[in-house]
Amino acid sequence: MNVFPSSAWLSSYVGLINASEEFEEAAMTFQARIAFVFEAEQDAGVPADIWCSTEFGEGKCRFAAYDVGKEGAGDPTFVIRAPYSVWKSVIAGETDPIEGMLDGDLMVTGHLPTLLKYVRATDELVSLAARVSSSFVDETV
Numbered sequence: 001m002n003v004f005p006s007s008a009w010l011s012s013y014v015g016l017i018n019a020s021e022e023f024e025e026a027a028m029t030f031q032a033r034i035a036f037v038f039e040a041e042q043d044a045g046v047p048a049d050i051w052c053s054t055e056f057g058e059g060k061c062r063f064a065a066y067d068v069g070k071e072g073a074g075d076p077t078f079v080i081r082a083p084y085s086v087w088k089s090v091i092a093g094e095t096d097p098i099e100g101m102l103d104g105d106l107m108v109t110g111h112l113p114t115l116l117k118y119v120r121a122t123d124e125l126v127s128l129a130a131r132v133s134s135s136f137v138d139e140t141v
Contacts, residue, residue, distance in 0.1 A: 024059030
């Protein structure tokens with residue numbers, strides 16, 4: 001079980017992405033850099049925003065780096081961000097990722113036409129995060 005957020009958690013997440021036939025099919029022509037931002041919640045043990053940079057192509061995650069900072073994320077195609085507690089709720093299966101996006105709890109920014117074209121792939125990415133065997137930093141503090 002990997003503590004969320006951590007580099008080990010991100011590695012497990014990438015493993016699930018690259019093993020997912022659903023994602024591969026939905027994202028075969030998807031070429032994008034995505035920054036995932038786990039926003040700080042000091043009381044929960046996340047003292048600063050954590051930026052993860054990923055790159056996708058041909059239905060796979062080709063690159064992932066943990067805690068790169070906003071500058072290290074470069075110029076991502078999309079940014080998916082939320083406070084730590086919202087990510088925890090999604091990963092724990094308590095919040096539906098699509099509802100979270102529609103409600104504005106999970107903020108997604110980027111090139112809207114691309115997002116609409118690959119909404120199934122985006123949904124699968126967030127859903128796969130919920131499948132990582134996880135424990136949470138605020139439960140280990």
